[in-house]
Amino acid sequence: MTTPEQPAAEVDRPGEAERSADRPEDARARGRGLDLPFRVLLTIGLIVAALLPLAVFGIIVIAAGWESNERAVTSLLALAIAGAGFFGLLVAALVVGSLTAPLRRITTAVERVAAGESSPPIHLTGDDELARLAESHNRIAADAQRRNAELAALLTAIAAYAPSQGVAPLLAQAERDARQIFSLIDCQARLGRADAVAREERIPGDPGPVRAEIRAGAETLGVLTGHVPATRNWGRADQDLLELFASEVGVALRNAELFGRIESQNAQLRELDAAKDEFLRGVSHNLQTPLTSIRAYVEQLRTTTTDAETDRRLAIVAEQSGRLTRLVRQLLTVTRLEAGVLRAEPEVIAMAPRVRRAWEALNATGATLELTDDARGWLAVADPDQLDQVLWALLDNAVKYGGREGRVEVAVRVDDAIDRIHVTITDHGPGVAEADRRRLFTRFTRGAGQPSGEGTGLGLYVSRQLLQAMGGELWLEPAKTSGGAAFTLALPGEPPADEG
């Protein structure tokens, strides 16, 4: 922060001037070859001035008295001279004292101003050089104090400027503040080119025009103009302070402008987000509504039909509409994942029965499930709907890529050291090609050699994202010589609980 230092230097300047005025005198004193304090010099001067004529007079009288040889007269004269000498010294001391006392007061006051402290005015009677010196000190001290107060008010005003206020209110606020801080009669802050506002001539006796460019860095944003009372002396330091204020206003205005831009962009984004949400809801509704009717009618028909062939065909309709439903759900999940709005409602779930149910929902004709459960009593902690999506995707993959045999092995087990449940799904297909292993969990990745029409390429990506959001993980087991792909999903687990 350089801003507070700069005006501080400005305010110091009067004191600086005082000190620098002292210096040439010092130099002159040194130039005289006498490096004695002012007081001593004055004293010596006075003593010399007072005693020299007396001494000359005394010597003449004593010399004359010596001639007359009247000892009594001589000693009386000597006493008188001594008395006059003493009196002269006394007067000299008093004169020196009365001369240096006001000087000392002025010096102390100047030093206080130089140190940045406030200094009460010095009252000296008379119209001599000392009184004038005191008066000019008083004026400098009052100026310094006024500028200090202005600076304090300025800093307070600047600190209150918030970007959220907006440009126009900030401009109005800056006008009010400038009027108050600098005791201006009027003040206008305008945006645009600085030279668009004509410079005013200063006419003695009229209010004095003041002006400062509103800048943010190198760029001029506008100009601040106003008038000071005719009686007010507008110095260099005052101008510097006004320019400092104008540049701070410029920075605040620039921030407000940027803030406004961000705000409007945010509002736009929010609108877009809401529109996207509404769109997704519509898509979901429009796809799921017909599917709901189809499935409901098929379910109802299957309970009433007695013809085996009809039932077989209805089963295919049910299976296909089920597949379509899962696809729509997966697509919606992807968009929610991307938007970061997906949330999980964790519940406790026995894993093996859940796997079996997911398998049954898949209705994979021709494929068989071999389920081994080594996690009896343990319950997984997961969002049931999201876990179903993961299981459908993994089991569906195992069936799709599992080769002609169509045998899918699922092993549920527990890692009780870290309270996790692992489910490994193994197929007997060709396995995952080395080239595919790394990008397997990215979007739109399908197994090599698979027709592009198979699957969405989203299953593994969605599954891993869902599991990670539930505090779990999904990975591909190292390739085995026997072939086949094995995926393992891990989820937090709860150990069996005794009652209570």
Add this chain to the structure above:
Amino acid sequence: MNEHRPRRILLVDDDPNLLVVLAEQLREDGYDVATARDGQEALRRLDAGWPDLILLDLMMPRIDGLALARRIKAEADLQIIVLSAIDTADSKARLLDEVAEDYVSKPYHYPELRARIQRVLRRLGDRIPRQSLVLGPNLTLDLHRRAATVAGTDVQLSPTESRLLQTLAANLGDIVTTETLLARGWTETEEADPSYVWVSMRRLRQKVEVDPGKPVHLLTVRGVGYRLVASRDDA
């Protein structure tokens, strides 16, 4: 529970195909079903008499399902199951907690839907308190928004945890058997067993007790079930 009178269900959905088939399915299972195509029709039906349960779609013309559910809840504490294509991950789903007892996403699986309906009807006695239930200096339940305040901290409850606490709160101070909790918390289609209750209770204790090792609100009655009690004890 009155087993003689068939349970009445009001079905509100803008898809006429669904209304026909779902009404038939429900009637086959012995329910007394009325249907409405939109919110206004639903409100007219309600004027004629209150059902035990309302099955409601969220996306409907004229009156939005959520707005309708709020209007119904403002007038009467009727049980509502939302049946909608919006899934639980939707931002709107969160708003359902305050109005709906349960949520089934479309396309539904009828046995699953029936199981949910049965569970809600079983819980008819366990009305969700619409206001905060203060159980002690360190525990306040806000079941209408599926939350609890534990020692000044807001804790979210899962749907099942909320259902279990509802049942316990409806019988405040009394023992609720593990079997009852199992029937209130899960449906038949979920193949749940008593260990679900035990583990869920342990998890609930972690959430709502200041010291889960020394519970003061959620107490076990060995061999029988659980009790929810108010306690001045802040330990």
